[in-house]
Amino acid sequence: MKTLLLKKGEVIVIPLKEKNKGGLTVDGFQVVPILSYHRFADNCDSPLCLPANVFDQQMKYLKENGYRVISLGELLEFLEYRNSLPKKSVVISIDDGYRSVYNIAWPILKKYDFRATLFIYTDFVGVSKNAITWDQLREMKKSGFEIGAHTMSHCDLTRQNKGEDTEAYMSRIEKELSMSKQIIDKKLNQNTVFLAFPYGRYDQSVLDMCKRLGYKIAVSVKRGSNPFFADPLALRRSQILKRDIKSFISRLKTFNKLSLE
Amino acid sequence: MKKNIALIWIVILLTMVSGCAEHFKKFSQKIHERKKENLVQSYLQTGNEYENKGNLAEAYKQYKLALTVSPQNQEAVKGIDRLEEELLKWAEKYYQEGMNFYNQGKYRPARRKFLTALNFWPDHSKALKMLTPRKHIKYKKYIEHIIKPGESLSKIAMIYYGDYRKFLVLAEYNNIADASLTHVGQKIRVPEIEGVPFLTEKQDIKPEEARTPDLAPLDRKIKKEEEKPVDEEIKEELEETVDEEVEEEPEETVDKVEIYRDQGVEFFNQMKYQEAITEFNKVINANPDDAISLEYLARSHFQLAKGLFEKKDYLKAKKEFEVSLQYNKNCPTCQEYIKKSEETYMEIHYKLGVAHFGKEQLIEAIMEWEVVRAIDSNYKEVANNIKKAKILLKRLEEIKKSQKAK
Secondary structure, X not given: OOOOOOOOOOOOOOOOOOOOOOOEEOOEEEOEEEEEEOEEEOOOOOOOEEEHHHHHHHHHHHHHOOOEEOOXXXXXXXXXXXXXXXXXXXXXXXXXXXXXXXXHHHHHHHHOOOOOEEEEOOOOOOOOOOEOOHHHHHHHHHOOOEEEEOXXXXXXXXXXXXXXXXXXXXXXXXXXXXXXXHHHHHHHOOOOXXXXXXXHOOOHHXXXXXXXXXXXXXXXXXXXXXXXXXXXXXXXXXXXXXXXXXXXXXXXXXXXXXXXX | OHHHHHHHHHHHHHHHHHHHHHHHHHHHHHHHHHHHXXXXXXXXXXXXXXXXXXXXXXXXXXXXXXXXXXXXXXXXXXXXXXXXXXXXXXXXXXXXXXXXXXXXXXXXHHHHHHHHHXXXXXXXXXXXXXXXXXXXXXXXXXXXXXXXXXXXXXXXXXXHHOOHHHHHHHHHHOOOOEOOOOOOOOEEEEEEEOOEOOOOOOOOEEEOOOOXXXXXXXXXXXXXXXXXXXXXXXXXXXXXXXXXXXOOOOOOOOOHHHHHHHHHHHHHXXXXXXXXXXXXXXXXXXXXXXXXXXXXXXXXXXXXXXXXXXXOOHHHHHXXXXXXXXXXXXXXXXXXXXXXXXXXXXXXXXXXXXXXXXXXXXXXXXXXXXXXXXXXXXOOOHHXXXXXXXXXXXXXXXXXXXXXXX
């Protein structure tokens, strides 16, 4: 990582206005990857779960290769064309609210001074020893983690149940989106504006509803990184399902080449 | 006398020290000024170099930096004045070119032009607005349409909406990067726009399904329409863009539902049935007919129930066996266990009631028997026993009352 060393008496310029808000250059534009994780364990096999040592290796790679882990709040300012971001910015997100986020991932993230955004579905919080608790979420929030919604029951927002008319369906998904937000707002004393669509599934009606309910960022699992002009309510996100470092590196695209001369 | 001489020496010494300090201050100020001047010159030089190479946006940034260090620098002021006008002109030119592409439904080259405009002038609000439309139009239903010979998106828009300009809606809805490049036989979806009724008969209208719309469509799988030659200039522009832009990553092919199923199976194999149930429920939430998950849910609940049965938690065990039976209707073992759990549970509480009754603990006895009656009111002598115990309790209370009165 390149470090800027300043000497005593050296004259430097600190621009007052944010330059290059969209990360544009003549060679292309900046894009921000959002990484998506779920469970962690010392040893596990399913793609949903990442062994602790692999996660550590991935975080180490980010640290040693000059990546800057930013919050979704910072990304939002970039998407609103209000602020520029460090060149190799990346967001870490963890879905569902498994206890292993607290027990395993957090100590590793702490080691590298990284923060993440957790997307929790409220029905699951505190229900078993496998689930994160509200107290643990408060503790993580206090140390700079962001907590976003993931509906109440982890339902597929685009699926109308058999025998359910359109009105009942719309009212059910509205409840899933608004109640989960209200519960998190109340439990964590915050205004929840981040959402992850369960299974990454959404459609235009869902997007419309999210906007109306006050969500500012919503993430899918459509692979890829996000430029400043991406729709904040339909952001791409790369799931980290494989364990080899090569595959991890391939998810870290932070610049899209395109001649703008 | 000696005192006076010492005083004079002190005064001389102080004068020398303060003089030196003053001199040193001036000297360091000079160095500082020189450094600032060097910095300004380096910015101006870099700016000049960029300007000569035609990279006006970078040159502008350098002049701005020079001005930050030395706000009065005339060379920087002139450079900025000169470039501002030029940059705005270029930005506007690219914006207009972008609009031309956009109005033809050619989103990718349009996007590139808008980005270039913004690179020239980062505050070009119109270009920014075109890049970030972020309008979520509500489409509820769509019709599938197969493109026939001689049909273009604007013709199809005319057929369905009575407005050829709505070809942009069709291109965006179908993620078509270039509206002029469609082909005969291509299946497209014509969405019903709120407030704009279809002109054709409403046949085969399907509800909007789960899809991921992309407001900056970039579909690359478009075949060129043979009978409609592409304008040479546009063709050149397109080819140029395709060559330069880095390939978009392919769509995520991993089905998230599948990974929840895998996780469920892993938990099941580790005999973590409660955790397995959490994962399989996620699968069922998305795919209610997923046969594997339904089977695993039945098995997980069965195993959980057996564990509870062994721990003699018969009521919970019964409930879990019942859930298992819901997932697998053909489970005689479940039915046997439900019966066994229920009977054992009732027997235990019936006996507890009897024991309490024997110790004249009537309230406790009634409570135990009530538990049994809630499940089966005809179980053994439970109804009668409760009746008897209640009468006895009443009598006892009356005796207590009369004793108190005496």
